[in-house]
Amino acid sequence: MNCALFAFLLLNFALTGDSVRSIIIFYSYSGNTAEVAKTLAEELGKQGEVDTIRLEAQDESGSFLGQCKRAFFKKKAQIKDTVFDLNAYSLVCLGTPVWAFGMAPALRAYIERSFGLENKSIALFTTFGSGTGNDKCLNEMQAILAQKGAKDFKRFSIQQHNVKDRDFVIEKIEEALRP
Numbered sequence: 001m002n003c004a005l006f007a008f009l010l011l012n013f014a015l016t017g018d019s020v021r022s023i024i025i026f027y028s029y030s031g032n033t034a035e036v037a038k039t040l041a042e043e044l045g046k047q048g049e050v051d052t053i054r055l056e057a058q059d060e061s062g063s064f065l066g067q068c069k070r071a072f073f074k075k076k077a078q079i080k081d082t083v084f085d086l087n088a089y090s091l092v093c094l095g096t097p098v099w100a101f102g103m104a105p106a107l108r109a110y111i112e113r114s115f116g117l118e119n120k121s122i123a124l125f126t127t128f129g130s131g132t133g134n135d136k137c138l139n140e141m142q143a144i145l146a147q148k149g150a151k152d153f154k155r156f157s158i159q160q161h162n163v164k165d166r167d168f169v170i171e172k173i174e175e176a177l178r179p
């Protein structure tokens with residue numbers, strides 16, 4: 001872990017008084033976002049406890065068009081009960097592939113049900129293909145979370161062909177989490 005990431009986590013610790021405890025909640029259909037989440041967990045894990053939740057859509061559409069339609073019209077997927085209370089965490093990381101210029105329905109469902117986000121530090125991450133809609137996706141995630149009281153937002157995005165390039169991903173993570 002480089003100094004920037006360490007400093008960010010330390011600052012969080014100083015501000016909240018809590019031990020450095022992070023959670024990564026993500027959805028991944030074909031594995032790209034999962035790959036990035038794994039690298040993020042390894043990096044954050046060097047400094048503190050990290051919980052990871054991989055969301056699954058129980059009502060997933062199997063077709064590209066079906067997935068696009070559900071994402072575009074802001075449908076929420078059916079997801080299993082999991083940890084929705086995020087009070088215990090100093091850093092909350094939320095990840096999704098960009099689908100039809102927005103987030104995947106499973107992450108949308110999770111964000112809607114999550115609570116305990118007042119004044120939390122948030123790291124948003126996406127993976128994408130062409131990049132069309134990536135900012136729109138991040139902006140919407142940030143706006144919904146800001147309405148829930150989250151304050152400090154960090155963001156990073158990885159193009160699908162770079163997700164396995166660990167050094168590249170680590171650099172993006174460190175750049176994003178720099179205080």
Ligand SMILES: Cc1cc2nc3c(=O)[nH]c(=O)nc-3n(C[C@H](O)[C@H](O)[C@H](O)COP(=O)(O)O)c2cc1C
Pocket residue numbers: 027028029030031032033034064065067068096097098099100101102127128129130131132133134159160
């Ligand atoms: C249904 C669907 C819609 C997509 N829409 C977009 C899009 O709007 N913009 C974009 O840049 N990439 C888009 N992509 C590409 C994905 O964001 C990209 O492949 C991502 O890395 C997949 O992540 P995953 O493997 O974690 O599911 C789309 C892919 C799918 C399957």
